[in-house]
Amino acid sequence: MGALVEHLFRHESGRLVAALVRRLGVEHFDLAEDAVQDALMQALRRWPFHGVPPAPGAWLFTVARHRAVDRLRRARRGEEAERLAALEGAGHAEPEAAAGHDSVALLLLCSHPALSADAAIALTLHAVGGFSAGEIARGLLLTEATVAQRLVRVKRQLRDLRLAPDEGARSGALAQRRDRVLAVLHQLFTQGYAAATGDAVVRMDLCREALRLVRLVAAHPEGDAPDTHALAALVALQSARMPTRADAQGDVVLLPDQDRSRWDRDLMALGFRHLERAARGGGLTRYHLEAQVAALHTAAPSFEATDWPTILTAYDRLQQVAPGSVTALNRAVAVAMVHGAEAALAALAPSRADPALAHYPWLHAVSGWLHDRAGDAGAAAADYARAAGQSGNEAQQRLLRRLARAMDDRVDPA
Amino acid sequence: MSQFMLLLHESPTFTASLSAEEMQRIIEAYNAWAGELAEAGKLVRGVKLADGPGRRVARAENGGIVDAPFAEAKEIVGGYFLIEAADEAEATAVARRCPHLANGWVEVRAVDLV
Numbered sequence: 001m002g003a004l005v006e007h008l009f010r011h012e013s014g015r016l017v018a019a020l021v022r023r024l025g026v027e028h029f030d031l032a033e034d035a036v037q038d039a040l041m042q043a044l045r046r047w048p049f050h051g052v053p054p055a056p057g058a059w060l061f062t063v064a065r066h067r068a069v070d071r072l073r074r075a076r077r078g079e080e081a082e083r084l085a086a087l088e089g090a091g092h093a094e095p096e097a098a099a100g101h102d103s104v105a106l107l108l109l110c111s112h113p114a115l116s117a118d119a120a121i122a123l124t125l126h127a128v129g130g131f132s133a134g135e136i137a138r139g140l141l142l143t144e145a146t147v148a149q150r151l152v153r154v155k156r157q158l159r160d161l162r163l164a165p166d167e168g169a170r171s172g173a174l175a176q177r178r179d180r181v182l183a184v185l186h187q188l189f190t191q192g193y194a195a196a197t198g199d200a201v202v203r204m205d206l207c208r209e210a211l212r213l214v215r216l217v218a219a220h221p222e223g224d225a226p227d228t229h230a231l232a233a234l235v236a237l238q239s240a241r242m243p244t245r246a247d248a249q250g251d252v253v254l255l256p257d258q259d260r261s262r263w264d265r266d267l268m269a270l271g272f273r274h275l276e277r278a279a280r281g282g283g284l285t286r287y288h289l290e291a292q293v294a295a296l297h298t299a300a301p302s303f304e305a306t307d308w309p310t311i312l313t314a315y316d317r318l319q320q321v322a323p324g325s326v327t328a329l330n331r332a333v334a335v336a337m338v339h340g341a342e343a344a345l346a347a348l349a350p351s352r353a354d355p356a357l358a359h360y361p362w363l364h365a366v367s368g369w370l371h372d373r374a375g376d377a378g379a380a381a382a383d384y385a386r387a388a389g390q391s392g393n394e395a396q397q398r399l400l401r402r403l404a405r406a407m408d409d410r411v412d413p414a
Numbered sequence: 415m416s417q418f419m420l421l422l423h424e425s426p427t428f429t430a431s432l433s434a435e436e437m438q439r440i441i442e443a444y445n446a447w448a449g450e451l452a453e454a455g456k457l458v459r460g461v462k463l464a465d466g467p468g469r470r471v472a473r474a475e476n477g478g479i480v481d482a483p484f485a486e487a488k489e490i491v492g493g494y495f496l497i498e499a500a501d502e503a504e505a506t507a508v509a510r511r512c513p514h515l516a517n518g519w520v521e522v523r524a525v526d527l528v
Contacts, residue, residue, distance in 0.1 A: 004442060009434035044437045048444035048513070049460035049493045132433030205435075 004052060007205075009040060011212075012057050013130035016064045018102035021127075024068070024080060025165035026109060029155055031071050033127070039064035101169075103128055104220045107213060108168035108177060111184040114161055119154035120184045121191065126151055129209045138199040139206040140191050141393075174222035181223075182231050185214050186287065189235050193242070200250075204242055211235045218274075230278035230287035236271030237294035240264040252399040256303035268298055286322035289314045293330075308337035325356040329366050341374035361391040365400060372407060381407035417458065417525040418505035420495045424518035443513035451497060451508065458496035465492075489518070496525070 013036055020032035039060045053059045065084060072081035110124040121140075125131040133151060137144040167173070174181070192206030214232045217223035244258040275291055292314045300306035315331035318324075328351050336344035348367060357363040368383030384404035391397050432440075451457040495512075499505040502524060509520040 003445065004438055007435065007438070009438035013434045040434055040437050044432070044440060045465065045492070046462050047441050048448070049462035049495070051448070051460075052441065052445065130434045132431070132435075135433055135435065 004056065008056060010130035012060050013040060014128045015099050015103060016061060017127050018106035020064065020068055022102050022105050022169050023084060026158055026163050029158065031068060035068035035071055036064045038067040100216050100219055103216055104174055104223065105168040107181055108173055109158065111177065111181045112158065112161065113180055115154055115157060117184060117187050119150055121188045122147055122150045123154045124184060124188060125209065128213065135202050139202040174220055178223060178225065181217060182227060185210055186231055193238055200246065207239045207242060211239060226278045226281045226283045227285045227287055229274045230285055230291045233271045233274035233278055234287055234291035234294055236267045236274060237291060237298050240267035240271060240298060250395055252395050263298065286318060289318040289321060308334055312338050325354050329362060332366055336370055336373060341370045344370050345374065359390055361387040361396065368403065377407045377410040381411060415498045415500065417527060418497050418499050419523045419525055420497060420509050420512065421491050421521040421523065422493050422514045422518060423489050423521060424492050425489055440513060447511060447513055456498045458498060460493065460495045462493040463491060
């Protein structure tokens, strides 16, 4: 009895939806998804008794295509049904490259500029990645109802755009919209990575999926570009550190305290390989700079012994290329390590007035950390307490309260 | 060695909204369970019964034979495994480990080989 490749169902589901949507057009998005769901259900009903067939992917593909033909006929879309049925004789599974191109075409649809980034992320994970609404919700700390609604709405929106049937699949499409696809994948990764706690397995899967999709783009002739490789490097290097960001109790572990020996060596190596390819051909994007920072952290033996001057330079350039509130905060940490806590507190002043950070607990957390390093435990305790009050996440609150208490104890050891 | 039939009963509405990943986990669980039996030479066969059409009941009624659809059953047998076991205790132990228990129940019947 054959064993199943890890995540086979999830990946095949995305791949089959992509293949069907590419042949039938966006108009039949739901039908394609239903046909694929039918095929997976068939497998679930049969394989327990008969075992896994020798080529499970091809089996699923054939059944999904049959189901799509049936559904089209029932919907009196005879012409499309026959066109799809005619393909049946053309062979079994598609070659790997064609499947990758199908997925990239679907990725392009999901990243259509008319869709909001949040909608694009949900649809990408669902349609291309094969994640259920529940899994997406657990990974991104949303409710399942929110994700389900988002998916219904975005599919309707996509249908209403009345895109050409070959939208996403025609040559030049990826070259034209690579920026947008990468931006969606970058956000997808950031959102999956940002929630330091929650369902660790699903979040790791989400980040792995981001990596898989970026690499799929990189493997496409129109996607093989320095910025794509830079994003792949960023995602791989950050993902390498994921296992150490929470301890066995689910408590947040900050970078200085992480066990670096447990960082994922394979992902690190992959990240550095992509970083090398990102450096070829010139061009400096935000992904290059963020990947550079990630690489410097990953390569450092300890927090203190990190190449902070180079990280600070990278953040300075990042603020020019893609100014951002969170980048400014991260930069303040680098300032502290290079020029000291006092300088960093001064650098933090604009962030305190930044409305985007008004409810962001890490602003006060960073401020607390800087005050602690500057020797002002009282101010640090107040900052940590305020950060804890702003955090909506239990594990974050536990960490921030613990830090606040530690500062209080230092002020008043009795 | 005796033979036993493990009949897998389930609710006909069991088509819960499982994610792709969850479906794969279920199949993997069966794989492990049936694989272990097969390796020990105790799995005779697994048979999946057809869903939906093809499920009819013939029964004597009012002096004639009625051929009726299998209407509104509260539960159905989705399939069965034929296994070999030393005795009922062993067959029951195998049934207890069957992944099907997560969404239905398993009936253990000794096969009358004589």
